[in-house]
Amino acid sequence: MMMLLWSLFAPRAKIRCFALLDDKGACLGFHQSAEAPARGNWVEVREPRLSWIGQPLPTAAPLKRVVRQARGARALAA
Numbered sequence: 001m002m003m004l005l006w007s008l009f010a011p012r013a014k015i016r017c018f019a020l021l022d023d024k025g026a027c028l029g030f031h032q033s034a035e036a037p038a039r040g041n042w043v044e045v046r047e048p049r050l051s052w053i054g055q056p057l058p059t060a061a062p063l064k065r066v067v068r069q070a071r072g073a074r075a076l077a078a
Contacts, residue, residue, distance in 0.1 A: 013034035013035075014034065015032050015033065015034060016032070016033065016034065016035075016036075016044055017030060017031075017032050017044065017045050017046070017047055017048050018030065018031045018032070018033075018036060018037060018042045018043065018044055018045065018066065019042065019043050019045045019048065019052065019057060019061070019062075020037075020040050020041065020042055021041045021042075021043055021057070022041070023041075024056075025056045025057065026054055026055060026056055027052040027053055027054065027055060027056070027057055028053070029053070030045075030048035032048070036066040037066070042065075042066040043057065043061075043062045043063075043064070043065050043066065044062065044063040044064050044065075044066060045057070045061050045062055045063060046061065046063060049061075
């Protein structure tokens with residue numbers, strides 16, 4: 001019972017929306033999750049719209065491009 005109460009009030013990760021773009025910038029699909037997808041040319045968007053499929057994203061749609069660090073790369077301490 002106590003675990004149920006904790007789960008009700010525990011902070012949850014915000015669900016974010018991502019659009020997958022092809023090499024020409026056309027939208028191929030969408031993904032919603034708390035973290036960015038690991039592979040592909042993904043861009044975070046405010047909301048997914050089915051009318052974007054097969055079309056370039058409107059200029060106001062992308063929030064930010066998903067940037068990944070190269071494998072094995074680590075932040076250096078100062």
